[in-house]
Amino acid sequence: MSYLKFDKTVMINLEESLTREVLRTNRTGAYHCTTVVDCNTRKYHGLLVMPVPEIDDDNHVLLSSLDETVIQHGAEFNLGLHKYQGDNFSPKGHKYIREYSSDTVPRTLYRVGGVIFSKEKVFSLYENRIMIKYTLEDAHSATTLRFRPFLAFRSVKSLTQANGNVNQSYTEVPNGIKTCMYHGYPELYIQFNKKVKFVYEPYWYNGIEYPKEQERGYPYKEDLYVPGYFEIPIKKGESIIFSAGDSPVATTRLKSLYENEVNARTPRTSFFNCLKNSAQQFYFRPKEDDAYLLAGYPWFKVRARDLFVALPGCTLSIADPVRFEKIMHTAMPAIRAYMTEYKKDSVIREIDEPDVFLWAIWAIQQYAKEAGVERAKELYAEFVNEILEFISGQKHPDMKVMENGLVFANGRDKAITWMNSTINGKPVVPRSGYIVEFNALWYNALCFYTELTGGIPIEKYDKLIKAMDTSFQDTFVNGYNYLFDSVNGSIVDWSVRPNMIFAVSLPYSPLTRVQKRSVVDIVTKELLTPKGLRSLSPKSEGYRPYYVGPQYERDLAYHQGTAWPWLLGAYLEAYLRVFGKSGVSFAERMLISMEDEMSLHCIGTIPELFDGNPPFTGRGAISFAMNVAAILRVVDLLKKYNAE
Numbered sequence: 001m002s003y004l005k006f007d008k009t010v011m012i013n014l015e016e017s018l019t020r021e022v023l024r025t026n027r028t029g030a031y032h033c034t035t036v037v038d039c040n041t042r043k044y045h046g047l048l049v050m051p052v053p054e055i056d057d058d059n060h061v062l063l064s065s066l067d068e069t070v071i072q073h074g075a076e077f078n079l080g081l082h083k084y085q086g087d088n089f090s091p092k093g094h095k096y097i098r099e100y101s102s103d104t105v106p107r108t109l110y111r112v113g114g115v116i117f118s119k120e121k122v123f124s125l126y127e128n129r130i131m132i133k134y135t136l137e138d139a140h141s142a143t144t145l146r147f148r149p150f151l152a153f154r155s156v157k158s159l160t161q162a163n164g165n166v167n168q169s170y171t172e173v174p175n176g177i178k179t180c181m182y183h184g185y186p187e188l189y190i191q192f193n194k195k196v197k198f199v200y201e202p203y204w205y206n207g208i209e210y211p212k213e214q215e216r217g218y219p220y221k222e223d224l225y226v227p228g229y230f231e232i233p234i235k236k237g238e239s240i241i242f243s244a245g246d247s248p249v250a251t252t253r254l255k256s257l258y259e260n261e262v263n264a265r266t267p268r269t270s271f272f273n274c275l276k277n278s279a280q281q282f283y284f285r286p287k288e289d290d291a292y293l294l295a296g297y298p299w300f301k302v303r304a305r306d307l308f309v310a311l312p313g314c315t316l317s318i319a320d321p322v323r324f325e326k327i328m329h330t331a332m333p334a335i336r337a338y339m340t341e342y343k344k345d346s347v348i349r350e351i352d353e354p355d356v357f358l359w360a361i362w363a364i365q366q367y368a369k370e371a372g373v374e375r376a377k378e379l380y381a382e383f384v385n386e387i388l389e390f391i392s393g394q395k396h397p398d399m400k401v402m403e404n405g406l407v408f409a410n411g412r413d414k415a416i417t418w419m420n421s422t423i424n425g426k427p428v429v430p431r432s433g434y435i436v437e438f439n440a441l442w443y444n445a446l447c448f449y450t451e452l453t454g455g456i457p458i459e460k461y462d463k464l465i466k467a468m469d470t471s472f473q474d475t476f477v478n479g480y481n482y483l484f485d486s487v488n489g490s491i492v493d494w495s496v497r498p499n500m501i502f503a504v505s506l507p508y509s510p511l512t513r514v515q516k517r518s519v520v521d522i523v524t525k526e527l528l529t530p531k532g533l534r535s536l537s538p539k540s541e542g543y544r545p546y547y548v549g550p551q552y553e554r555d556l557a558y559h560q561g562t563a564w565p566w567l568l569g570a571y572l573e574a575y576l577r578v579f580g581k582s583g584v585s586f587a588e589r590m591l592i593s594m595e596d597e598m599s600l601h602c603i604g605t606i607p608e609l610f611d612g613n614p615p616f617t618g619r620g621a622i623s624f625a626m627n628v629a630a631i632l633r634v635v636d637l638l639k640k641y642n643a644e
Helices: 008-012 211-215 251-263 271-280 304-318 321-341 355-371 373-392 436-452 459-476 498-505 513-526 551-557 565-599 625-643
Strands: 005-007 021-025 031-035 046-051 059-072 075-078 082-084 088-090 097-101 107-112 115-123 129-138 143-155 170-173 176-179 188-192 197-209 221-234 239-245 399-401 407-409 486-488 532-534
Touching: 005 008, 008 097, 021 115, 031 115, 046 129, 046 239, 059 107, 059 115, 059 129, 059 188, 059 221, 059 239, 082 197, 115 251, 129 251, 143 188, 143 239, 170 197, 176 221, 188 221, 188 251, 239 251, 271 304, 271 565, 271 625, 304 321, 304 355, 304 625, 321 355, 321 373, 355 373, 355 436, 373 399, 373 436, 373 459, 407 436, 436 459, 436 498, 459 498, 498 513, 498 532, 498 565, 513 565, 532 565, 565 625
Parallel strands: none
Antiparallel strands: 005 097, 021 031, 031 046, 046 059, 059 075, 059 143, 082 088, 097 107, 107 115, 115 129, 129 239, 143 221, 170 176, 176 188, 188 239, 197 221, 399 407
């Protein structure tokens, strides 16, 4: 049985099918993304979307979509689908779909009269290339396929309009053409694995709409350029492979290239395999010797905090410690450059935020659990010590170690924590002073370093640990059995927020067992949803559970009630720390709702956040590394508990 499969009833119902997206990526940051019915609903959607570093730092949509037409007995059946003004969809190719599955590769099965026709898509791992395999499964008479490429050649952040500046010329290449709409862009090579006829017929399709952009309060209408169409006959049982990329391909090799790409895929035949596949899609190698994790698709780049938080789940939890080492090897010089020269990295963004350094140590701690303390000591002990020296030496511009051992961070005027939404440059949630997860991470980092050095206390760090055993509780534990989110002199944030869960989930904690239980209890009562922890309790002032509307409204809600799956990972880890094996069945039940996500929103992955109130709709980026990693870590943790 297919794990990710949708029948005709789902596919022809656009209210159902247009909410389901599919994402395929490669290691250079390029991707293919659309809905399961191949109707683009975002400006970020496209068959071939890729970086063009010669122009800017954005991704660019080169090939927006490809309309296929089946021709029999002079009758034409167009399988394309675009949205136009007034909820008009044309040409309504979705009505011919019989089923859609996405186990190894996305596969759509069409029925047009007596013709049964399948389409499978693969995005090349190491080239900027989309390949589509068309197979005529059944037909009773001569059949011809026609292909109309819709070109954009624009940044994902903008939209294109019909204009006279387009270069309409093209050059014939083996079994296809190459063309380039504007100066500065790479050539787009459109080729097939057999001889094809190209008919030059330049035309602008005006007024295509992207409803997701309309929902988000952005411009949403676009004109797309079609240079002409390709025609190719196809026989029953025959397969034709289409390729579009920024370099030519040897067309005789297209079949084997396609098959090699399919064989390299993790089949998405289970919850774990979906998450594993999704984790691998964040891998980013702009240069041969570098390795990173992208924060999410379709718009996030490499962000320091996200990288370290997601790193263990996206590598160690899928049995890939070598990838962990490669990514850490790439990230360490960037951290060191900041610690020695305050130099910010050109690829890893936001490396200056104070908790980034502590999350890096936490990631190494997870590596030590998997690879062994000795191996971790060999590779990373010196690096961990450098970070601790940097922080304890008062060298971080935004965070200082106080006499009570706690770290004090300045976040009044700029966002320095993961709750980083801003309006007019000011943080929506101004977290400053003693910040609860910063201090939980700091305590954990100091204790872990002692473990890394063989359990021999280092005097200056041991002194800080002992001071924090008292000061953490004195500062954060309140009379209502939960932890303050931040404390800055007389300014105390009484809001019930999820950041306190890290004082329980981290391996080392200054809290007592009773205090840990109390924190878990209040988080369960006020913050837990089936999709993650709310960023703010409904009982707290300013609760905004719905991440909808224009940018301003969404920024206000971003950390004021929305639910985050990566926090669910921390919560379940905390829950298992408190309740041990008796908490396993509860954790397993909580994951059911996450498994449901595999067939919703962007299939096979987890979006950035969810509304904090029912029906807990997925919002934001369609695939988010921290979330996927956190749930992978829980799945891995449960395996270990069940193996005991």
